[in-house]
Amino acid sequence: ETAVFQTPNYHVTQVGNEVSFNCKQTLGHDTMYWYKQDSKKLLKIMFSYNNKQLIVNETVPRRFSPQSSDKAHLNLRIKSVEPEDSAVYLCASSWTGAEQFFGPGTRLTVL
């Protein structure tokens, strides 16, 4: 049963455009995450939010920014996309340090 929801499933855009991805979890968890998965399936954490506070901000380009309205929502904005941003973006949630649950992912293609 899905408990971490992501929209959209797919997005195709051109270089320089702004995109925004949404994530919502209904598990009541206190921590949410954004990961980037490249074509080789390597998974790298981008951000994590604990009770709306940014607690991990990995070295990602400044055009990426997380946005959270409450502990159940964590969105990801990319201000001006570049070709290397093409990837699958995965959202996850957990209690702090506990088992993570992932959403279905958003596949971004930058032309």
Place this chain on the structure above:
Amino acid sequence: GQQVQQSPASLVLQEGENAELQCNFSTSLNSMQWFYQRPGGSLVSLFYNPSGTKHSGRLTSTTVIKERRSSLHISSSQTTDSGTYLCALVNTGNYKYVFGAGTRLKVIA
């Protein structure tokens, strides 16, 4: 250096064979989580295993912290087991999860 190393990188099995996937880590951890990812799909949690052995159907996970390793055993493999298996080191001290590069499993009939 890489904190989490998975082996083998890829594996091909005949249906019915068993598989042993390994995850070795070079840093302290609080737990290890194993995931399954079907091609084009998302990550499904298989085990969250801080230590010892856990079972779920044909799957068994064993984590030995002092040896800095965790394993995933698949018995009597089926074609539907094909996909990528990922392990993640869970460090609750700094809220970080570090993923291995994955094992790509293909089970053929």
